[in-house]
Amino acid sequence: MKRKTLSFLVVALFTVTAGMAAQVNAASQEVQKQNLPSIQAQANASQPIPVALPTQAEIVMKGGGKRDGRVVQIDEKVQQLWIQLGQEKRSIPLGQIDKIVFSKSAVVYRSNGMPPIRGDRTPAKGRPETWRGIPINAFRLLDPNKGQAEVKLESVLSLDKLDSIRSVMVGDGKNKRQFVVDEMQFDVQKKTMAIAATPY
Missing domain, CATH: 1.20.5 (Single alpha-helices involved in coiled-coils or other helix-helix interfaces)
Incomplete structure (x- = not known):
């Protein structure tokens, strides 16, 4: 039992x-x-946002001077910007730069290789965005010759805002949009940067 x-x-x-x-x-x-x-x-x-730099930029110095050229490198460690004009390549300390203004009429290469021209020929397909407080090392220039770059924004923007940016990039599903950089500024003390960009 x-x-x-x-x-x-x-x-x-x-x-x-x-x-x-x-x-x-x-x-x-x-x-x-x-x-x-x-x-x-x-x-x-956590996925970076692709951006395109126009092939011509004007570097406005804090002392009032200006430099012209193509932005080919940004080094956060040594806090230097490299520009190229013709065969000449020169470096500029980030702390001496007031802002970088990219030409509205310069060639801009899309991520698919096609070069749209900004200005009257190619109207913007969305409103300009300004992203502030981006760690400088969150920006990466992938192809200096074509201005192909990417930036990670998860540390400065909400998930909803990132979703909104990605929806702009997708566009109507057929013609994907590309964010083209209008201006850049640097804060060397905080090791951050601000980027103003417009979707085309």
């Missing part, structure tokens, strides 16, 4: 344990499903 009772208790305990495990597993899967959109949103946020 004792053996039957003991066997019954063991079977009952096993059944209850299995049932609890199934419930815990189901609850865990439900939590994972609920968190999936959040995880996906965070993953999207």
